[in-house]
Amino acid sequence: MSRRAVVTGLGIVAPTGIGIDAYWAATLAGKTAIRPVAHLAPGAYPVRLGGVVEDFVAEDHLPGGLVAQTDRWTAMGLTAAAMALDDAGIDPPGLGRYDLGVVTGSSSGGNEFGQREIQRLWAHGPRHVGAYQSIAWFYAATTGQISIRHGGRGPCGVFVAEQAAGLDALGQARRLVRSGSRAVLSGGTEAPMSPFALVCQLPSGRLSRSDDAERGYLPFDVAASGHVPGEGGAMLMVEERTAAHTRGAFVYGEIAGYASTFDPRPGSGRPPGLRRAIDLALADAGMRPGEVDVVFADAAADPGLDRAEAAALAAVFGPHGVPVAAPKTTTGRLYAGGSALDVATALLAVRDSVIPPATGVTEVSADCPVDLVVGEPRAATLRSALVLARGFGGFNSALLVRIAE
Amino acid sequence: MDELKAIIRQAAGEVEVRGRDFADTAYADLGCDSLVVLEVSARIGQSFGVSLPDDELTGQTTPAETVRLVNRLRTTTAQT
Secondary structure (H helix, E strand, O other): OOOOEEEEEEEEEEOOEEOHHHHHHHHHOOOOOEEEOOOOOOOOOOOOEEEOOOOOOHHHHOOHHHHHHOOHHHHHHHHHHHHHHHHHOOOHHHOOOOOEEEEEEOOOOOHHHHHHHHHHHHHHOHHHOOOOHHHHOOOOHHHHHHHHHHOOOOOEEEEOEOEOHHHHHHHHHHHHHHOOOOEEEEEEEEOOOOHHHHHHHHHHOOEOOOOOOOOOOOOOEOOOOOEOEEOEEEEEEEEEHHHHHHOOOOOOEEEEEEEEEEOOOOOOOOOOOHHHHHHHHHHHHOOOHHHOOOEEOOOOOOHHHHHHHHHHHHHHHOOOOOEEEOHHHHOOEOOHHHHHHHHHHHHHHHHHOEEOOEOOOOOEOOOOOOEEOEOOOEEOOOOEEEEEEEEOOOEEEEEEEEOOO | OHHHHHHHHHHHOOOOOOOOOHHHOOHHHHOOOHHHHHHHHHHHHHHHOOOOOOOOOOOOOOHHHHHHHHHHHHHHHHHO
16 A cells, blocks of 8 residues: 655744634735834835734744754744644654654745854954854754754755745655655745845845835736745644554645756746646646646746746646635745745645635736636635745746545 | 853753752753853853863863853963
């Protein structure tokens, strides 16, 4: 009998809510958390809007020692991981010594922590740089801290592929479960809203410079002009299906298929890799396009990227051929955290038979033939969902979830 | 000693002293790993204006030994 990967727990730290219930209620209500970022001085940066998790205070969730040693992104990851374990009803000491793995995605690393320490270096000298800088900044820090805290001695890793990394992490979690792992905590978080982290994002040219919080991030809209950045993400408890059923766990759904592709070099004349990622994920899951009930779009809100995504969807599903969700309009793009959060959101949508709305969009562009769910949630029988993510630099990933048999 | 305790708290959060005397318990037994000891060493250097050699504090050092060490270094520094 084949081993399958199912999701049995969700942990969410998002600008619109901490925890499943708060986040999902706000998401269905179409409440946006995008607003001018308080700690960015007006006029000092070309970007004004962001999705900040204003209620997240690391000390509320973690012991002081861990707070001192970690970046905000890791504190969010640790918090979401603990929530996912709790939601799944898993107590790691009850597992075998090597049963629990940890795989996360990250694109900003510990930039906020790093900025603070670099400022100490410049202002006061090298002796004033804290020892924890050595373990706080780097991409694998969140995976490592989660692994240490919960005794995850199974396979561990980190993916760095901008927005695509959350799907890549979950794809790897599935691969590990299929090849013998009992359980993998997987997903991603980001905290890229410090001035240094924000400046690192500017060269992409993809950030919205709007100061209108209601209309700052408008994927597929005629007025699309870039995305709003945000922080937070989600961690998911991925388990082997039979083990989950044996212990009587609630199963949100199965990770049924996954694929990633890389774009050809600019100017090559070859098409972008998103459609190929969708086709390969469908083939991996053994599903036909008609079996996909909703697509959680990458939703870049860049006119060219929106057209490319709409064209890929039209090629696979037909024009307006499948409902498209973009609830990330309420949080901003959370990069590796965003694609992981999209998977968590897709599983909640499947659980409750409802597609959460995009906000702000008023006129879908004529050259984007997508059935975007806007304004109000849409009731729908959902047995599966496709989640897409494109990471700056050419990364494309597609992940399919479906109701577990 | 109280100042040292505050520094350790800042660096490591609450330390565990299960039924033992804080001052005479080695850092490793207080739950401080080598990186925490390094951070404590750096913070002591800043707070007391002394330069602790990198290998002076280890997991086997106790807070009481640390206080004696810092006091000795401060005396030496003051005399030179």
